[in-house]
Amino acid sequence: MSKTKQNLERSKSAEKSRAILKGAMEEFLKHGYAGSSMDKVAKASGVSKATVYSHFGDKESLFNAVIHDLAQDRLKASIDVQQSQFSGQSPREVLSAIATKMITNATQDSVVQDFMRIIIGESGRFPELAKAYVNNLAKPVIETSTQYLKDHPELEIKDPEATVRIMIGSLVYFIVLQEMMHGKDIMPLESDRLINTLVNLIIKDQDC
Amino acid sequence: MSKTKQNLERSKSAEKSRAILKGAMEEFLKHGYAGSSMDKVAKASGVSKATVYSHFGDKESLFNAVIHDLAQDRLKASIDVQQSQFSGQSPREVLSAIATKMITNATQDSVVQDFMRIIIGESGRFPELAKAYVNNLAKPVIETSTQYLKDHPELEIKDPEATVRIMIGSLVYFIVLQEMMHGKDIMPLESDRLINTLVNLIIKDQDC
DNA sequence: GTCTATACATCGATAGAC
DNA sequence: GTCTATCGATGTATAGAC
Numbered sequence: 001m002s003k004t005k006q007n008l009e010r011s012k013s014a015e016k017s018r019a020i021l022k023g024a025m026e027e028f029l030k031h032g033y034a035g036s037s038m039d040k041v042a043k044a045s046g047v048s049k050a051t052v053y054s055h056f057g058d059k060e061s062l063f064n065a066v067i068h069d070l071a072q073d074r075l076k077a078s079i080d081v082q083q084s085q086f087s088g089q090s091p092r093e094v095l096s097a098i099a100t101k102m103i104t105n106a107t108q109d110s111v112v113q114d115f116m117r118i119i120i121g122e123s124g125r126f127p128e129l130a131k132a133y134v135n136n137l138a139k140p141v142i143e144t145s146t147q148y149l150k151d152h153p154e155l156e157i158k159d160p161e162a163t164v165r166i167m168i169g170s171l172v173y174f175i176v177l178q179e180m181m182h183g184k185d186i187m188p189l190e191s192d193r194l195i196n197t198l199v200n201l202i203i204k205d206q207d208c
Numbered sequence: 209m210s211k212t213k214q215n216l217e218r219s220k221s222a223e224k225s226r227a228i229l230k231g232a233m234e235e236f237l238k239h240g241y242a243g244s245s246m247d248k249v250a251k252a253s254g255v256s257k258a259t260v261y262s263h264f265g266d267k268e269s270l271f272n273a274v275i276h277d278l279a280q281d282r283l284k285a286s287i288d289v290q291q292s293q294f295s296g297q298s299p300r301e302v303l304s305a306i307a308t309k310m311i312t313n314a315t316q317d318s319v320v321q322d323f324m325r326i327i328i329g330e331s332g333r334f335p336e337l338a339k340a341y342v343n344n345l346a347k348p349v350i351e352t353s354t355q356y357l358k359d360h361p362e363l364e365i366k367d368p369e370a371t372v373r374i375m376i377g378s379l380v381y382f383i384v385l386q387e388m389m390h391g392k393d394i395m396p397l398e399s400d401r402l403i404n405t406l407v408n409l410i411i412k413d414q415d416c
Numbered sequence: 417g418t419c420t421a422t423a424c425a426t427c428g429a430t431a432g433a434c
Numbered sequence: 435g436t437c438t439a440t441c442g443a444t445g446t447a448t449a450g451a452c
Contacts, residue, residue: 013417032329034243037445048419053447055417114332121240121329123389124322130389138385139395162405165397169381170374177346177377181331181338187347189373197370201409221435246428256437261429263435 017055020045024052024066029114033063033122067129070115071136078105078112079141091152092203098145099171099195106175113180142168155203163202170198225263228253232260232274237322241271241330275337278323279344286313286320287349299360300411306353307379307403314383321388350376363411371410378406 023045027036038059042049056062079102086094106112123130142164149160157163174194177183231253235244246267250257264270287310294302314320331338350372357368365371382402385391 016417032240032242032333034240035333038447039445049446050420050448051418059446117329117332120384120388121325124325125240125243127390131391131394134385134389134391134394138389138391142395158408159401159405161397162401163409165382165385165402166374166378166406166409169379169385170377172384173377173380174373176328176380177342177373180328181342181346182335183339183342183346186339186342187350189369193367193370194373197367198374200366201371201374204412224435245426247426257428258430258438259436267428 013055016045016047016051020047020052020055020062021066021069024062025070028063028066029111029118032118033059033126038062063126064129067119067126068132070111071119071132075112075115075137078109079137091155092199094148095167095199095202096195099167099198100191102171103175103191103195107179113175116176117180138168157202167198167202170194221263224253224255224259228255228260228263228270229274229277232270233278236271236274237319237326240326241334246270271334272337275327275334276340278319279327279340283320283323283345286317287345299363300407302356303375303407303410304403307375307406308399310376310379311383311399311403315387321383324384325388346376365410375406375410378402 020041023043024036024041027041027044030036031040036059038049038052041062042052045052052062056065086097089097106116119130119133142161145164145168146161149155149157149163171194174189174191178189228249231251232244232249235249235252238244239248246257246260249270250260253260260270264273294305297305314324327338327341350369353372353376354369357363357365357371379402382397382399386397
């Protein structure tokens with residue numbers, strides 16, 4: 001077999017792998033792990049069931065690959081807390097912008113919500129996947145935000161990491177309760193009220 | 209059939225219902241909805257599968273009954289925020305006590321964690337169950353705590369409800385990240401640091 | 417490598433004896 | 435009311451042709 005033909009075959013196979021990963025992602029995000037079947041994954045991917053098994057071994061391995069792919073690529077942008085794009089603004093503006101961006105992203109992107117549902121729901125049966133989420137998504141956000149607070153000693157924040165956990169926790173819980181658990185139908189709350197109160201708590205006024 | 213015999217039959221039937229509910233609860237909390245089978249539920253309950261169906265109709269109805277039972281009875285105590293038991297203490301002590309109790313309960317009781325996993329994980333496919341959780345568990349806690357802050361105007365809290373959401377959110381996220389998602393192995397944090405920072409944010413010092 | 421066809425277990429749900 | 439036995443559908447996974 002010629003070298004070009006080898007590469008062609010290899011890229012075709014890689015294409016199938018991506019197609020399977022994409023189909024499996026849709027299926028798992030929609031129906032959960034136990035609620036998904038390899039038959040439907042094969043159909044959604046446009047390949048036969050045997051091809052799915054030849055590429056990913058078994059259902060658990062495929063689920064692992066899907067979640068890791070989501071945690072490493074697809075969702076990195078959603079939680080991207082780049083200080084660079086906020087440079088030149090006051091801490092108050094920066095914190096407000098980060099909070100607004102988090103809530104907007106999670107509210108508009110159904111993949112974010114489905115991913116959080118599955119990663120929390122399966123965290124008991126798939127602890128390694130939960131840890132991958134913590135390492136790849138939660139930890140970077142917390143550490144980057146903590147460093148930002150440490151870089152601004154004029155804010156006089158005694159415990160930056162605990163403060164960041166309070167901020168992130170408030171925002172995540174807002175998304176979980178209002179959007180994912182459909183709480184906005186029952187006890188609505190404007191996100192601006194939460195964000196303003198949060199920023200006012202963290203950044204104390206000078207005149208008091 | 210005599211009246212006493214009727215009552216005996218009725219109570220026997222009610223006993224079976226409770227046994228089924230208990231067995232189904234174990235099964236659903238451990239394996240999730242799709243991961244549970246009616247065969248295993250029957251085995252765990254000590255009755256035949258046909259009896260399970262004659263009492264609860266189908267799998268979905270049984271799941272509904274289990275979740276509602278958990279949300280209405282089993283978990284009410286875990287989130288019981290009774291001001292009465294905190295009377296006579298300062299607001300600072302009361303808030304610390306509430307936060308400590310929430311974290312302690314959720315950390316020690318695996319049923320609380322499994323319930324949160326399943327109610328969040330299935331909130332997309334069972335929105336009514338998520339709403340039942342909001343109405344029966346989240347809403348009462350938020351409203352009671354909000355009323356407490358309103359009853360203490362000397363704290364000068366501009367937006368009591370938003371403030372409560374921040375507090376509850378911080379605590380729930382701490383439990384989710386550290387315990388349920390196994391984050392304590394990766395990025396440990398003493399709960400006291402979170403609680404102290406939280407209370408200091410909400411209750412401003414007089415001397416500033 | 418990828419397909420069709422199939423093996424074998426388990427699923428939700430029910431019929432019929434008692 | 436509760437059981438055993440069983441139905442048809444669907445589950446994961448694989449064998450064998452190409």
